[in-house]
Amino acid sequence: MSATRYAYLGPEGTFTEVALRTLPEAATRELVPMVSVPAALDAVRNGEAAAALVPIENSVEGGITATLDELAAGDPLMIYREVLLSITFALLVRPGTKLSDIKTVTAHPAAQPQVRNWMAAHLPQAVWESAASNADGARLVQEGRYDAAFAGEFAAATYGLEPLVTEIHDAENAQTRFVLVGRPARPSAPTGADKTSVMIWLGDDHPGALLELLQEFAVRGVNLMLIQSRPTGEGIGNYCFAVDAEGHIADRRVGEALMGLKRICPKVRFLGSYPRAGVSADEVRPLRAGTSDSDFTEAADWLARSQDGRI
Numbered sequence: 549m550s551a552t553r554y555a556y557l558g559p560e561g562t563f564t565e566v567a568l569r570t571l572p573e574a575a576t577r578e579l580v581p582m583v584s585v586p587a588a589l590d591a592v593r594n595g596e597a598a599a600a601l602v603p604i605e606n607s608v609e610g611g612i613t614a615t616l617d618e619l620a621a622g623d624p625l626m627i628y629r630e631v632l633l634s635i636t637f638a639l640l641v642r643p644g645t646k647l648s649d650i651k652t653v654t655a656h657p658a659a660q661p662q663v664r665n666w667m668a669a670h671l672p673q674a675v676w677e678s679a680a681s682n683a684d685g686a687r688l689v690q691e692g693r694y695d696a697a698f699a700g701e702f703a704a705a706t707y708g709l710e711p712l713v714t715e716i717h718d719a720e721n722a723q724t725r726f727v728l729v730g731r732p733a734r735p736s737a738p739t740g741a742d743k744t745s746v747m748i749w750l751g752d753d754h755p756g757a758l759l760e761l762l763q764e765f766a767v768r769g770v771n772l773m774l775i776q777s778r779p780t781g782e783g784i785g786n787y788c789f790a791v792d793a794e795g796h797i798a799d800r801r802v803g804e805a806l807m808g809l810k811r812i813c814p815k816v817r818f819l820g821s822y823p824r825a826g827v828s829a830d831e832v833r834p835l836r837a838g839t840s841d842s843d844f845t846e847a848a849d850w851l852a853r854s855q856d857g858r859i
């Protein structure tokens with residue numbers, strides 16, 4: 549039964565739900581809205597859902613910390629897919645509300661940096677309060693708890709609201725990235741346009757510790773696509789790093805970089821290798837000389853021959 553269920557950050561009408569519905573397999577799954585990212589991921593951990601779609605990064609503010617922290621802690625989970633969605637907000641209100649009536653607004657915390665300038669220009673006096681998601685904000689407006697919510701225009705009908713203003717986005721082309729997370733299993737085969745996510749804990753505090761981490765990728769020609777520090781919770785100055793690298797764990801250069809990290813860091817958590825959204829293999833940047841799988845294999849063969857004296 550659980551194999552057919554996909555959880556997502558709900559309630560009905562979130563951007564996350566829209567992102568989930570872009571996955572072909574969503575049509576044949578039971579889609580289950582959850583109240584928070586931790587609840588969605590726990591549904592996967594305890595077997596109630598086969599997978600969960602949650603937001604992880606947006607192009608305006610970077611990593612969505614609640615998701616990164618959930619993936620760093622607790623029983624391990626893995627990312628199997630990513631979805632990119634262009635985000636533009638509508639200001640949803642109860643029918644009849646005018647802009648001048650709005651004293652309180654709500655939305656998911658990740659929405660705020662995407663509408664901050666618009667709010668300063670059009671609702672300078674309004675008080676912001678965070679909601680569990682953008683659709684949850686719309687639900688709270690329906691209940692009369694707030695005057696307006698920033699959410700997808702599509703959420704208006706679900707909650708009996710009307711879009712007072714549409715196309716609100718401080719940054720052009722703002723995108724949010726979502727990931728489909730499941731219990732640990734073998735990643736899908738490399739496609740030639742893949743991404744690998746890891747969480748890395750640094751060891752003892754010393755000059756250059758972060759540089760040493762980065763060097764493992766740099767010397768093997770592995771490009772990084774995200775690096776975000778997160779506090780470990782063990783006091784000021786203690787951080788772990790969420791890193792997205794270009795390539796698949798089955799690529800020799802990526803595997804060798806992860807082995808290098810494993811040797812020098814106290815803890816590395818593999819979070820998955822999965823196809824990059826919206827990028828095909830022929831669009832991926834060319835490899836740096838000496839970093840292809842065959843370069844690694846030839847070097848390993850050379851070493852074995854040398855160790856045997858077969859030079």
Ligand SMILES: O=C(O)C(=O)Cc1ccccc1
Pocket residue numbers: 557561562563564565603606635656658659680681682683724
């Ligand atoms: O999916 C939603 O609606 C969310 O609340 C998460 C979110 C927040 C900001 C932009 C996109 C998605």
